[in-house]
Amino acid sequence: MAAVKLIGSPISPFVLRTMIALSLKKVEYELLPEKLGEKSELLLKSNPVYKKIPVLIHHDRPICESAVIVEYIDQVWPESGYGAILPADAYHRALHRFWTFYVDDKLFPSLVAIGKAETEEAKAEAVEQFRAGLRLLEEAFVKLSEGKAFFGGDQVGFLDVMLGCFVVWIEAMEEVLSLELLEEATMPALHGWVVSFRAHEAVKEVMPESGKVVEFFKMIRAMRMKAAADAAN
Amino acid sequence: MIFPSTAHGSSSVGTRDASRDLFPCIECLRRRRCVSDNLTRGGVPIEFFHISVLLRPHKSPPHEPHPQEATMAEAVVLLDVWVSPFGQRCRIALAEKGVAYEYKEEDLSNKSPMLLQANPVHKKIPVLIHDGKPVCESLVIVQYIDEVWSDGAPILPADPYARAQARFWGDFVDKKIYECGTRLWKLKGEALQEAKKEFIEILKVLEAELGDRKYFGGDAFGYVDIALVPFFAWFYTYETCGGFSVEAEAPKLVAWGKRCMERESVSQTLYDPLKVYEFVGFLKKKYGVE
Numbered sequence: 001m002a003a004v005k006l007i008g009s010p011i012s013p014f015v016l017r018t019m020i021a022l023s024l025k026k027v028e029y030e031l032l033p034e035k036l037g038e039k040s041e042l043l044l045k046s047n048p049v050y051k052k053i054p055v056l057i058h059h060d061r062p063i064c065e066s067a068v069i070v071e072y073i074d075q076v077w078p079e080s081g082y083g084a085i086l087p088a089d090a091y092h093r094a095l096h097r098f099w100t101f102y103v104d105d106k107l108f109p110s111l112v113a114i115g116k117a118e119t120e121e122a123k124a125e126a127v128e129q130f131r132a133g134l135r136l137l138e139e140a141f142v143k144l145s146e147g148k149a150f151f152g153g154d155q156v157g158f159l160d161v162m163l164g165c166f167v168v169w170i171e172a173m174e175e176v177l178s179l180e181l182l183e184e185a186t187m188p189a190l191h192g193w194v195v196s197f198r199a200h201e202a203v204k205e206v207m208p209e210s211g212k213v214v215e216f217f218k219m220i221r222a223m224r225m226k227a228a229a230d231a232a233n
Numbered sequence: 234m235i236f237p238s239t240a241h242g243s244s245s246v247g248t249r250d251a252s253r254d255l256f257p258c259i260e261c262l263r264r265r266r267c268v269s270d271n272l273t274r275g276g277v278p279i280e281f282f283h284i285s286v287l288l289r290p291h292k293s294p295p296h297e298p299h300p301q302e303a304t305m306a307e308a309v310v311l312l313d314v315w316v317s318p319f320g321q322r323c324r325i326a327l328a329e330k331g332v333a334y335e336y337k338e339e340d341l342s343n344k345s346p347m348l349l350q351a352n353p354v355h356k357k358i359p360v361l362i363h364d365g366k367p368v369c370e371s372l373v374i375v376q377y378i379d380e381v382w383s384d385g386a387p388i389l390p391a392d393p394y395a396r397a398q399a400r401f402w403g404d405f406v407d408k409k410i411y412e413c414g415t416r417l418w419k420l421k422g423e424a425l426q427e428a429k430k431e432f433i434e435i436l437k438v439l440e441a442e443l444g445d446r447k448y449f450g451g452d453a454f455g456y457v458d459i460a461l462v463p464f465f466a467w468f469y470t471y472e473t474c475g476g477f478s479v480e481a482e483a484p485k486l487v488a489w490g491k492r493c494m495e496r497e498s499v500s501q502t503l504y505d506p507l508k509v510y511e512f513v514g515f516l517k518k519k520y521g522v523e
Contacts, residue, residue, distance in 0.1 A: 049405065049438065063397045065404055072397040090380040091366055097373045102354065136354060 004029035007043050008053030010208045011216050013108075013165040014066040015054040020161045021073045023202040026081035067100055070161060082202060086158050092144070096151065096158040099140055103163050107133040111166065114181075115173060115221065118228070123177070130181060137163065138187045145189070149196040156200055164197045172213040176221070309334035310362040312348050314341060316512050318411070318463030319371035320359040321502050325459050326378045328498035330385035372403055375459055389456050402442060402449060403460040409435045410464050418474040418513050419522055429475040436483040443485055447492065454496060458489075462499055465490035469506035470513045 006022070006029050008015030022029055034040055039051055046055045046062035056063045056072065063072050074085040087093050110130040117123035144151045144159070151159035170181050184191045197203055311327070311334050313320035327334055339348055339358050351360045351367035361368045361377065368377050379388035389396050413435060416428035439461070443449055449457035468479040468490070480487045493499045517523065 058394075061394055063394070063401070065401050068397050068400040068404065071400060072393055075393040075396065090377055091363075091368070093380065094368045094373050094377045097376065098368070098370050101370050101373065 002028070002030035003059055005032055005057040006030070007032045007034065007040070007046065007055040007057070009033035010206055011213065012053055013169055016165040016168075016206065016208070017066045017161055018054045018056060018069045018073070019206040020156075020165065020203055021070045021085060023206045024082045024085060024156060024161075025073060025077040026202075027073070027077055067104070067162065070158065074158075082155060085152075085156070085161060087152060093158075095140075095144060096162075099137070099151075099159050100162040102133070102136070103159075103166075107137070107163075108166065111169065111173070114177070114179075115217070116224070127179060127181065131183065131186075134182060134187055134190060138190050141189050141193055145193070150193065156197070156202065160193075160197060164203065167194055167197065168208055168210060168213050169217070171210055172217045175210075175214055176217055308364050310337060311335070312337050312339055312345070312351060312360040312362070313358050314339050316504060316509060317358060318467065321463035322371045322459050323359045323361060323374045323378070324502045325462065325498045326375045326388060328501065329388065329454070329459075329496075330378060330382040332378065332382055332385075372407060372460060375456065379456075386453070387455070388459060390450065390453075395450075399450065399456040402457040406439075406457065406460045406464075410461070414464065414467060414471050417471045418517060419520065421522075425475065429477060432471060432475060433477060433482050436479060436486060440483040440486045443489055445485070448489065454493065458493060462490065462493045463503060465493065466503040466506050466509050470510045473510065474513075 004022070004027055006015070006018060008018075009031070010016045010019055019031075032040075032042065034043060034053055043053065043055060044051055046057060047053075047064045050064065052064075054064075054066055054069060056069045058072075058076070063069050070085065078084060087096060107130065110126055110133055113126035114123060114130055117126050140159075141151060144153075146153060148154050151157050151163070156164075173179065174181050182190060182194065198207065309327070309332060311320070311323055313323070313336060315338060324336075337345075337347070339345060341358075344356060347362075348358065348360060349356055351362055352358075352369045355369065357369070359369075359371055359374060361374045363377075363381070368374050375388060389399055413428055413432045417425065417432060420428055446452075448454045449461070468487070472479045494503065
């Protein structure tokens with residue numbers, strides 16, 4: 001009976017966050033994927049408030065919300081694997097948490113809006129909003145990394161995990177929609193960061209294959225368009 | 234900009250002294266806890282420094298401290314707006330820890346250069362500036378306060394699981410209360426009914442989580458209490474606009490709010506619910522809601 005279980009699968013960027021954290025800490029766990037369109041008894045029991053993945057179950061106690069889970073993992077296994085995820089000093093922790101709020105409240109919704117846009121105009125607007133957000137993160141990266149590879153400096157840190165989970169989705173959407181979202185010309189530092197992040201052993205171990213994410217994105221787009229067409233008839 | 238006359242509980246609609254309209258009550262300032270009762274600045278007790286800074290006329294230039302006056306209070310500055318429940322979270326946390334700080338009231342229709350520089354991403358309050366370094370987002374600020382002034386009573390519990398629960402519920406309050414509550418006073422008709430249904434559901438979830446505990450943190454006042462309690466002063470507005478009774482839907486939550494108000498950090502920070510209602514009335518006019 002595994003002491004650590006994780007409900008979800010890495011196609012979800014929020015589940016991927018928690019998997020990256022567990023991988024950084026070299027913690028063994030049992031992955032319990034959900035079936036698309038169905039919610040298991042275990043999920044409903046473990047996350048009655050939101051009924052969403054990811055849920056970490058540690059010694060039979062559930063922890064929900066990806067940012068909460070990553071902080072929990074960091075606190076329970078402080079020195080394991082690659083060491084601390086949250087920065088050592090309070091001010092840097094505050095900065096990583098601030099930017100995580102930004103990623104979750106502003107950046108991620110604008111990424112979703114790109115995928116959901118039904119007109120060229122709506123798509124262009126969503127793309128511009130997303131790029132504007134990335135430009136802010138470019139600046140933040142330059143300040144926080146202090147010339148090193150990650151937001152956490154030499155080590156993969158909290159913000160690296162919280163933002164890095166979207167990399168494979170950004171790339172999938174760029175491919176399917178023939179767009180450039182993470183523009184190398186205007187975001188050179190972030191571009192370099194993506195390469196470093198993807199190359200990290202702990203990240204490579206859990207990152208889903210690009211092809212799988214592309215297929216998944218195409219599938220949910222098709223489902224959404226069909227649902228819209230059905231509703232219109 | 235509306236400045237209410239007192240920050241503690243009493244409804245003083247009729248008998249306001251003009252100067253008390255502009256400045257926080259002197260009693261509040263006297264009771265604002267300093268790091269040490271012996272703390273002075275140039276021989277003057279620090280509480281008088283608070284008063285001298287805050288009693289400056291509203292429109293005059295900012296106080297320029299004497300170069301030799303390096304103070305505990307100036308090391309910590311809070312950019313805020315009196316009625317903001319997000320700002321109040323920070324004020325309560327600072328008070329619980331006994332941290333001396335300088336409070337700067339912002340005029341959101343005319344944001345100060347300091348605010349724009351400290352929070353360029355959102356240009357919003359609250360912002361805590363500690364030794365010149367800005368911290369933004371109220372719950373990030375509360376965690377920062379807890380970590381930096383770690384010798385005071387802890388705001389987040391030490392146990393990782395309890396801490397995770399506290400973060401989860403703090404996040405729940407953050408995601409749900411303000412957004413749904415705002416719909417209660419901004420919307421009408423079916424949209425209002427929808428918001429009312431949702432808000433009551435949120436209250437019931439919180440009531441169930443609180444259960445029979447003294448505070449959300451158990452016996453100790455903590456993170457979730459701090460995240461939620463500023464909205465206690467908004468319950469009157471929400472129930473009046475929404476056409477329901479918070480006490481009828483969530484009696485334990487109301488009892489909890491009253492218990493929190495027995496703490497000085499809370500009673501000195503929250504404004505009279507009637508003042509909040511008056512403020513929302515002003516917002517409704519501004520947004521053309523009626």
